[in-house]
Amino acid sequence: MPTPFTTTTLDLTTGSHETVTDLTRACERFLDEAASGRDGLLNVFVPHATAGIAIIETGSGSDDDLLAVLRTLLPADDRWHHRHGTPGHGRDHVLPALVPPHATLPVIGGRLALGTWQSVCLVDTNVSNTNRQVRLSFLGQ
Template sequence: MAFDTTILSLTTGSTETVTDLTRYCEDFLARAAQGRDGLLNLFVPHATAGLAILETGSGSDDDLLAALHLLLPADDRWQHRHGSAGHGRDHVLPALIPPHATLPVIGGQLELGTWQSICLVDTNRDNPQRQVRLSFLG
């Protein structure tokens, strides 16, 4: 068994984003997995961001943000009230889009479906600095 881990640091900016992490994961696995089978675990150590597996580039990422606006409006209904208006909803986001994901790795390669990508979902406009821990166990 081998274990390797790294921290990916990202700047998501001042807008709500869905950031594709697939390439970063593949680069990490090329070094860490070395052709082995195992698991890739991703973890976001933030209270206002999550990880989603979805199709990107076809509008699904924008659809996800639109759906989150319907489910979690950025208004003053939230009891958690520091930061930008509606920021309380950002603290509810990880209950719907979890801050973790575990994916199979076969022969050192991610086993994603044809259109699947690993994405960081960040609706918190107040904190553009994000980290994602990537860990390979195999």
């Protein structure tokens, strides 16, 4: 019988530019084994102070729109008190207040219960740290 709680860590390289990385397929692969057809919850968590998890549409420009909005709300300039790293890096530390570092999603019959155009995404504006981890945890009955 499958265990009620299963977790794994994804290791990602996000590159040297701001990015929205679609994690949906990785979440689905994890649930194929972890959920085994059961109902439950998938928690997606990024243990970094400068990245977040968003549920958005990808591939139609929404991911680029999100990054554009974040650049407007959180400009990479010298206004930030937190000043180590690349210029404007302080904004990266404010990002998780707007794009939280976690999301909890329903799993029905072992599958993510997302809307038609929804994807699970890592949002990373920190160009100084290209190595990221994302923890996937399934809690099911």
